[in-house]
Amino acid sequence: MVEIRDLTVARDGRRLLSDVELIVQSGSVHLLVGPNGAGKSTLFAAVLGLIEFTGTIRYRWRRSGRIGYVPQSFSVDRTLPLTVGEFLALSRQRWPVCLGIGQAVRARVREILVQVGLPDFFSRPLGSLSGGELQRALLANAIDPLPELLLLDEPASGLDEIAVRQFEETIAALRQSGGTSVLMVSHDLGQVRRIADRVTLLDQVVRRTGAPTQVLTGDLADSLAGGSGRVS
């Protein structure tokens, strides 16, 4: 479980997040929605310990305490000589990847690539992947070893409809495993209804939080679509 209390993030005198309260229950899928600039990625950065903040973030781990993460943007130089297999091996072996990948890691990486629907991508240059393929490679990186907390920052953007369903099946499987809590940013309200246990509407402060049916009322969809950035 992750418990966020009074979280405030300020930069250059401007508040990006203000007194945010959020609890991600163990084994639940918790979605964050909100307009652009609402502070969703900032919240993730705080949870990851990448930025300074005031308030508290408490983790109540039951197992490894591992955090998996899929960033919103991951730009790879198209000419970078790094294969998908090498990229995934970077955090799975101590031996320098530039000197080769061990047999066990190689087998493990192939397995997780199959899991995310990229079975033949081991030797493909990372820079040659399309946006959707790259998202899936990042998801593969995030879900193995099984994380206790999975942070997904708009992971379905750039995915086609089949890939979105495949992704949602992966999330469902993680939920069934029981040990992984998912905190995810999404702009797809249909997706929120399909997979979320709880939803939080964030716009620098927490506007609403609760079950999808409580939060996703008619005016919310209009507000998000209209880009007004304000939902009462």
Place this chain on the structure above:
Amino acid sequence: MTAFYEWVASLAARGTLPEIFQYAFFVRGLLSVLLLAPLLGGMSHLVVARRLSFFSAALGQAALTGLSIGIVLGEPLNAAYGGIFGFCFLAALTMVYVKRHASLPSDTLVGVFLSMSLGLGICLLVVVTKRFNIHQVEAVMFGSLLTVTDADLALLLGIGVAVAVILALAYNYLLLDSLDTSLGRVSGVWSAFVDYLFVMLLTAAIVVSLKVIGALLVEAMVVVPAAAARNLARTTRSYLALSILTALLAGIGGLFVSSRLLVPSGGAVVLAMSALFFVTLALAGVRSVLGRTPATDGGG
């Protein structure tokens, strides 16, 4: 080492090795290149991945300033390591600290440090040239085989091995952090630590290579091998191998050219490396043309 140089010279006298091997300074220079080329060439792809090319240029300039400081403080011109190491480490750590805490783009900050360091170095050079012939200072700026001593070789070997071992242990973390800080963070990589660690390793490797390559040209040694390798490499493994191969070929080739034409070794090595870059660029072009089929053209 004297016995070794005599043995090599005897091989040269018998015609087993080229004539130039009769000279101990050339053998020392060659040994230096055989040590520094894999070291700097191997580091070059991480320098490029971490976007430290301009930073490396600034370190070269800082080395020149460090040399001037060392001499002003009484160190010998041929071994002013105290001044060079001291000033380069200070400049490198300060640059990283400011980069991590300021909101300006890193190349702008490095530009400020480079100018400051160069300004200080030039002012101090006035003092240095009162005590030494300008040609002796040129050797440090452009590299010279004549100035390499056995002590320099021992230092290069010791620091080279230490840097290589630490790099091997930290390699995956360094590359992951270079790709994305947040991805590195969730894998347990402390970005600030690897940032400082890598620039310290780079600084050490650059300083011990200055005698052969020269302060003004050492940047090329940590950028061009990776650039040349990138034209052909498809995997990180081949990227590393081709970077080292480029640095070694250019180092050895440049050394022979330098001794034949009596030009500074640094200049000759960098020219050879640049030539290899264009060769790999041409090869990449040929490969692209040969591999272009209707199916791959439309790939996406």
